[in-house]
Amino acid sequence: MENSIIYKESHIEIHFEEQKKYLHCHWRGTVLTEEALSAYKTGLQFMRKHNVLMWIDDFTEINLPPEEALMYIEHMWYPDAEEYGMKKHAFLVKNMGFEAEVFKDAVMLANRKSKIKVDFFTDIEKIRDWLNNSD
Structure with a gap:
């Protein structure tokens, strides 16, 4: 099942x-809100069933994530994920200007409101190192 597609x-x-x-x-590309919500719900169900505690969102090829x-x-996914024990959530983004500032603000807010460690990166290897670090 290694590296299998679940959604x-x-x-x-x-x-x-x-x-x-x-x-x-x-x-x-352009992701519809319904697609995004379905993916997050499906992923969280899978995580609970298989005791998976980390998630990467690769936004390098997306136009913009839907605001909803x-x-x-x-407001919903982090509290649910935190309740069952999720540990880390990483965003992979392009090397951006203004958008990077938005992610910095979102990450700071998420880290204040949740026990889940949240961060964003521009390099997948840095994410993998961060995920594997047990801090």
Whole structure:
């Protein structure tokens, strides 16, 4: 089951990285709110069932994440994920200017409101190092 696809829609694909025990969600193009919410709900159900405690959102090929999806993450998904014991959530983004500042603000807010460690990166290897670090 290593690196198997657990969810696939037109703009979203979630891979289970079995060896490292994390989900890697790839986003492409313009994602509809319904697609995003479905992916997050499906991923969280999978995480609970298989005791997966880390998630990567790869936003390098997305136009912009739907605002409603970001609100859902903050107000519904994080509390649910935290309740069952999720440890880390990473965002992979392009090397950006203004958008990077938005992510910095969102990450700071998430880290204040949740026990889940949240961060964003521009390099997948740095994410993998961070996920594997047990701090």
